[in-house]
Amino acid sequence: MIRTGEQYREGLRDGREIWIDGEKVADPTKHVALKPIVDIRARMYDMQHEDVHASTLTYVEDNSQHSIFNRLPREQKDWHDKWAACDAVMNDIGGVVTRVGDETVGEMWSLYDGRDVLNEIDPRFGDNIANHIQAVIETDVFHVSANTDPKGDRSKAPQDQDPDMMVHVVKETDAGIIVRGAKYETASGYADQAFLKPTVGAWTNEQLSDYAVGGIVKMGAPGVKHIARSGFAGRASAADYPLANKFDEVDFLMVLDNVLIPWEDVFFYRHTKAAQYIRGTLHRYSAFPYTLRILYVADMMIGAAMWNAKQTGLDKMQAVREKLADLVCYREGINAHLTAAIAAAQKSPGDLLMPNQSMLYAGRIFACANLPQMMHIARELCGGQICVTPNEAAFKSAGSGSWLEKFYSLNDNWQAEDRRKLLAFARDLLNSDYAGHRLTFIQFAQAPHFNHLAAVYNSFDFSGPLDFVKRAADLSDRVTIGKA
Structure with a gap:
């Protein structure tokens, strides 16, 4: 079912580790740099419950109401509906925000198109992506992307330097895989989950690589740390900088310090063909x-x-x-x-x-x-x-x-x-x-x-x-x- 703004805010109070300007953030919904953009995302959730916006921002399927942004596109009307929903949001908030869920959820649809590739590795993986897409529809989570690694010295292969410069699998367990590394990701500190996927690796003809991994990371999971750049909100008067104080979408270095990704959240693992497929089709919808x-x-x-x-x-x-x-x-x-x-x-x-x-x-x-x-x-x-x-x-x-x-x-x-x-x-x-x-x-x-x-x-x-x-x-x- 569609969430409310307060349900979204409460979901951020999960003990996640966030750092801004050397300060550990106690509550991301109240910090001066994060509160404005958290309030905008919360406003988007609340708009779905208002009579004036509900018909534009939501649809009903199987007697349940869902966000139009998360609906799988199957006909032209679906795209026109998403455009109209975006119009409604931007006009309501009076500005432009990009990484608020709809711009990144489409990346999973691209992987949904590649289920045959995933099934070559393990039939469970194809089911996992289908299950997660349905879960996003049903739970209305704030879903973002985890895309760009620090990379380090790009003249060297990842394994020839600090291996953490690109996210990689360090261990396989009965519960899932353990990953290490980091990703730059806008909004990770105030989102619910991220689609973790590889940057193009230094692969040649390898079929297997510990750097070819994709799945879902929960933003409050143990070992996930969010280190933000300095925010623009609060630096100067909102009267003098009206956009910076309301619409700054804060970017983070999301550190993955031995983070467990359960098997049901893994889309592919060690398979360069799947990694190359998603890199080639990643923005098909988004x-x-x-x-x-x-x-x-x-x-x-x-x-x-x-x-x-x-x-x-x-x-x-x-x-x-x-x-x-x-x-x-x-x-x-x-x-x-x-x-x-x-x-x-x-x-x-x-x-x-x-x-x-x-x-x-x-x-x-x-x-x-x-x-x-x-x-x-x-x-x-x-x-x-x-x-x-x-x-x-x-x-x-x-x-x-x-x-x-x-x-x-x-x-x-x-x-x-x-x-x-x-x-x-x-x-x-x-x-x-x-x-x-x-x-x-x-x-x-x-x-x-x-x-x-x-x-x-x-x-x-x-x-x-x-x-x-x-x-x-x-x-x-x-x-x-x-x-x-």
């Missing part, structure tokens, strides 16, 4: 909600830039309109790729409906690769005042406030306070430490750019262009397409 998030970022940039143009009376200038049109083209380019990916969706090997892979991966490239340039265009449209405007305290001070009121009031419609709020929002969106962090996160959260390009190459059907040119150039029949 790239959709990930790319969709960037659509909302584009909307925020357009809105901030357009309001600034309206405030200052520059919205009628052709040069300004052209730059706004560039932002609109970027936004609509993302929209077009996502819309087309649903319209041309494909059946998966597991009989699910996956977004058209070539269009989806090309859309992810379009969204990620062009984001830095689009942020700069938005920065230009917002003007230099986003980096020189004093903070809220200066506007309220008796000594400086009157002068700021004078110089920041534009006309009868736009007084100083609204001007200050817009500039603070734009600064936090485009110029702040938080803005730089989010840009880097988007560039790497689903793998670096070269992996994105590899996904496009591997998903595109080259036979059409090859056949077209073969006929147009009148090449001989001896020329065959062959295998890539």
